Amino acid sequence: MSYSAKSDSGDVRLRRVALIGNPNTGKSTLFNCLTGMRQKVGNYPGVTVQKKTGIALIGSGKVEIHDLPGTYSLAAASPDERVVVDALRGEVENLDRPDLALCIVDATNLQRNLFLAYQIGQLGLPMVLALNYWDSAKKRQIEVDVEELKKRLGIPIVPISASRAEGVAELKVAIAEALEESPLLLTPIWPETVSDAVEDARGLLPQSCDERMDDASVMRGIFEGDDQIFIRAGASADEAHDALEHSKKALFKGGLNPANAEAVLLFRHIKEIVEPCINTSQSRRADGSESIDGLLTHRWWGLLAFLALMYLVFQSVYSWAGPFMDLIEGGKGVVQEALSNFLSPWPMIESLVTDGIIEGVGAVVIFLPQILILFFFITLLEDTGYMSRAAFLMDKLFSWCGLSGKSFVPLLSSYACAIPGIMATRTIQDPKARLVTILVAPFMSCSARLPVYVLLIGAFIEPKYGAGIAGATLFGMHFVGLIVAMPFAYLMNRFALKTPPQPFLLELPNYQIPKVRDVLIRMYNQGKEFVVNAGTVIFAITIVIWALLYFPRSESIELEVQDVFLESLASEHGWTAAESRAELDASEDLQEALEYQVSSAYIEQSFMGRIGKTVQPVFAGAGFDWKITVGVIASFPAREVLISTLGIIYSLGGDVDEEAGDLRETMAGQTWSFGPKAGMPIFTIPVVIAIMVFFALCQQCGATLAIIAQETSWKWACVSFGFMTLLAWLASILINQVGSMI
Amino acid sequence: MKPVDFAYVKLKLGLNKHKRRHVLKTLNDLIAGQTAKIGSYKPTLTAARRLMELGLMPGVTVRFIKSAPMGDPIALDVEGRQLSLRREDAAQIFVQPVSN
Numbered sequence: 001m002s003y004s005a006k007s008d009s010g011d012v013r014l015r016r017v018a019l020i021g022n023p024n025t026g027k028s029t030l031f032n033c034l035t036g037m038r039q040k041v042g043n044y045p046g047v048t049v050q051k052k053t054g055i056a057l058i059g060s061g062k063v064e065i066h067d068l069p070g071t072y073s074l075a076a077a078s079p080d081e082r083v084v085v086d087a088l089r090g091e092v093e094n095l096d097r098p099d100l101a102l103c104i105v106d107a108t109n110l111q112r113n114l115f116l117a118y119q120i121g122q123l124g125l126p127m128v129l130a131l132n133y134w135d136s137a138k139k140r141q142i143e144v145d146v147e148e149l150k151k152r153l154g155i156p157i158v159p160i161s162a163s164r165a166e167g168v169a170e171l172k173v174a175i176a177e178a179l180e181e182s183p184l185l186l187t188p189i190w191p192e193t194v195s196d197a198v199e200d201a202r203g204l205l206p207q208s209c210d211e212r213m214d215d216a217s218v219m220r221g222i223f224e225g226d227d228q229i230f231i232r233a234g235a236s237a238d239e240a241h242d243a244l245e246h247s248k249k250a251l252f253k254g255g256l257n258p259a260n261a262e263a264v265l266l267f268r269h270i271k272e273i274v275e276p277c278i279n280t281s282q283s284r285r286a287d288g289s290e291s292i293d294g295l296l297t298h299r300w301w302g303l304l305a306f307l308a309l310m311y312l313v314f315q316s317v318y319s320w321a322g323p324f325m326d327l328i329e330g331g332k333g334v335v336q337e338a339l340s341n342f343l344s345p346w347p348m349i350e351s352l353v354t355d356g357i358i359e360g361v362g363a364v365v366i367f368l369p370q371i372l373i374l375f376f377f378i379t380l381l382e383d384t385g386y387m388s389r390a391a392f393l394m395d396k397l398f399s400w401c402g403l404s405g406k407s408f409v410p411l412l413s414s415y416a417c418a419i420p421g422i423m424a425t426r427t428i429q430d431p432k433a434r435l436v437t438i439l440v441a442p443f444m445s446c447s448a449r450l451p452v453y454v455l456l457i458g459a460f461i462e463p464k465y466g467a468g469i470a471g472a473t474l475f476g477m478h479f480v481g482l483i484v485a486m487p488f489a490y491l492m493n494r495f496a497l498k499t500p501p502q503p504f505l506l507e508l509p510n511y512q513i514p515k516v517r518d519v520l521i522r523m524y525n526q527g528k529e530f531v532v533n534a535g536t537v538i539f540a541i542t543i544v545i546w547a548l549l550y551f552p553r554s555e556s557i558e559l560e561v562q563d564v565f566l567e568s569l570a571s572e573h574g575w576t577a578a579e580s581r582a583e584l585d586a587s588e589d590l591q592e593a594l595e596y597q598v599s600s601a602y603i604e605q606s607f608m609g610r611i612g613k614t615v616q617p618v619f620a621g622a623g624f625d626w627k628i629t630v631g632v633i634a635s636f637p638a639r640e641v642l643i644s645t646l647g648i649i650y651s652l653g654g655d656v657d658e659e660a661g662d663l664r665e666t667m668a669g670q671t672w673s674f675g676p677k678a679g680m681p682i683f684t685i686p687v688v689i690a691i692m693v694f695f696a697l698c699q700q701c702g703a704t705l706a707i708i709a710q711e712t713s714w715k716w717a718c719v720s721f722g723f724m725t726l727l728a729w730l731a732s733i734l735i736n737q738v739g740s741m742i
Numbered sequence: 743m744k745p746v747d748f749a750y751v752k753l754k755l756g757l758n759k760h761k762r763r764h765v766l767k768t769l770n771d772l773i774a775g776q777t778a779k780i781g782s783y784k785p786t787l788t789a790a791r792r793l794m795e796l797g798l799m800p801g802v803t804v805r806f807i808k809s810a811p812m813g814d815p816i817a818l819d820v821e822g823r824q825l826s827l828r829r830e831d832a833a834q835i836f837v838q839p840v841s842n
Contacts, residue, residue: 072792072796073791073795075791108822109821109823112795112796112797112821112823115795259790259791260791263791263795267794293807297808297810297811299811300811302811388826392810392815393810393811393812395815395828396812396813399814399828405815503788503789503793503827503828503831504827505789505793505825505826505827505831506825506826507796507823507824507825507826508817508825508826
């Protein structure tokens with residue numbers, strides 16, 4: 001037997017069940033329990049709300065389960081909630097209306113949870129109710145008379161303990177039966193005032209709109225005070241407004257406040273229905289969670305525990321990911337070398353494959369260790385219930401600039417890498433706070449900036465001022481971004497973002513023991529989504545950059561450089577042309593030096609080099625010569641390439657690292673070859689600090705832009721890029737100009 | 743013209759801190775461990791609908807658990823659930839303290 005139905009187009013499709021419930025009701029655990037690894041993760045069209053579907057084997061057939069975001073109500077306030085409403089109404093593109101709603105409720109908090117169930121029932125969707133946390137309800141001696149409740153609600157009800165997979169078999173049976181019988185929730189009988197208000201609204205709506213809307217939809221419009229519902233159904237803005245105003249007046253006349261009529265009436269009804277079915281032998285108090293909170297949200301111990309936990313999370317992303325990243329780097333090197341030997345007869349293909357394609361794949365995969373480790377911890381923090389406590393502890397620090405306590409973990413993670421940090425902002429429900437956090441995250445000093453600081457501080461600050469000042473500078477550089485970011489967040493929140501703020505309302509759920517399977521599935525889904533979405537963009541950017549550095553390429557340059565090289569050898573040692581050629585052929589060191597000079601010449605006349613030379617005047621104010629400018633421009637896709645680019649430009653080869661003595665020496669020896677400052681060193685202290693601040697503030701990371709676009713839209717990726725680059729440019733000029741005067 | 747609500751204006755201006763006990767209390771005025779019954783919301787409260795959906799309805803008894811280490815936000819026990827909200831919102835919810 002298979003639960004499939006004929007759709008309009010005539011082909012057989014799977015029956016669809018929408019899984020819905022309040023946050024913290026164990027919804028994901030149940031979803032994972034029903035579908036296992038048969039899951040698909042994507043995004044809803046147009047919004048960045050994760051869409052999860054999976055196949056459950058029910059009876060002998062397959063049923064598609066659609067995991068909707070957790071919500072307290074159908075009165076949509078955030079994109080997440082909008083999606084829930086649209087999906088239940090069947091208004092999402094390429095997504096049919098579900099055949100059944102599987103509503104999961106917390107058995108220890110039945111009354112509040114049933115509010116959402118009643119709203120869904122109002123939409124006329126068949127329903128099965130799963131009473132989760134049945135075991136802890138029993139432990140807390142909350143007795144629910146399931147048979148009586150079934151009678152009063154009119155739908156199948158199955159007590160389950162999703163974390164132990166208890167009752168899931170019974171639930172599957174109930175779903176199978178419900179798909180055949182389509183049981184409907186007995187909806188409350190609304191007082192006459194409400195039906196009057198609905199009649200009033202109908203009287204003012206145009207015929208077409210009136211026919212398309214059932215009473216329940218009209219009622220939703222009135223309760224939510226949302227004229228968009230009527231406009232979508234075909235009413236004009238004026239008609240919708242009139243209908244709404246009149247129905248509100250009708251409610252008011254009947255003694256109801258339109259703003260809270262639904263909540264008041266529905267909760268009153270729920271109380272009547274549910275109260276006789278529940279028997280609690282002890283007074284209802286938060287259980288053991290409150291005593292744990294005595295420690296974990298304590299004024300001192302709580303903060304201490306928080307700092308310790310965050311240190312652990314940060315260390316794991318910052319350090320523990322290191323070996324895995326080295327492994328990926330090493331693997332990449334091995335593959336590059338193998339292919340490079342194989343492809344050496346075709347230099348362009350070789351370069352495209354090794355420096356373009358393999359590099360691009362590596363650039364995507366390299367982020368996976370950090371993403372997976374961070375989401376391991378985030379899932380643990382969320383599933384235990386600690387994440388809300390962390391937000392509770394930290395909120396005060398962030399609220400003044402439009403962020404929330406939930407911004408802490410994403411911003412902290414951004415100190416390791418903005419990619420997992422921005423992905424972690426999914427834990428922030430308020431769309432405005434989430435956007436501001438995403439825009440602020442790239443300001444945090446990520447680990448890719450560290451080599452740049454180490455190189456410049458080691459080469460210029462340390463020799464001049466000693467190790468103490470060098471250490472302090474390195475420490476200080478990590479706060480430059482943060483100091484700039486907070487006022488930026490404040491201004492964005494205050495003036496730029498028009499979305500109304502959502503109130504900070506946080507449920508502190510009871511502590512739970514997380515399920516290993518939930519953690520692993522979440523890590524897998526996040527990693528996969530990153531590779532599929534942002535990964536393709538990052539890969540494409542890498543190929544483009546390769547092309548800009550490779551083309552145009554004429555073989556004559558190699559010969560020219562060789563001639564110059566031989567000439568300088570000859571004049572240096574007093575050799576004849578033939579002697580120097582023989583020396584070159586004999587000495588590997590000389591060959592290497594020549595090779596480096598050739599790649600330096602190639603980069604100078606590549607598109608990137610030409611752009612650098614053209615753009616150089618823009619950075620003249622900051623004291624950058626064309627070489628630094630090429631380094632800066634080449635670092636836009638990924639800032640850590642500065643070191644290897646400088647290595648190539650200064651003819652030292654691309655394999656130098658930030659600790660390399662010869663790179664430091666070469667840089668220290670650089671002087672202006674022409675102009676008013678001819679003969680003077682390029683890297684003065686103000687210029688060095690200007691470069692570091694530029695790197696601290698600039699949005700030089702294609703992967704971050706790709707992830708911002710994935711999580712918000714390209715518009716915000718452009719805003720982030722434009723603003724950060726402008727800010728970095730201004731700051732570097734300011735520092736150099738002011739610094740040079742002192 | 744609407745009559746001016748002097749008690750409310752004084753409360754707004756903070757003129758009657760010395761006799762706070764005589765004016766309407768809000769959730770913001772409770773101390774740790776205190777129990778109170780939710781009264782009405784100020785009309786300026788934007789979160790009214792969401793608060794009600796979360797069970798913070800007029801007539802419901804809540805217990806002030808504690809405030810966060812930095813003083814804000816606060817944690818409440820609402821019928822066995824812990825709920826946290828900021829003080830600026832809490833100050834817009836009138837309550838009737840209940841003696842334990």
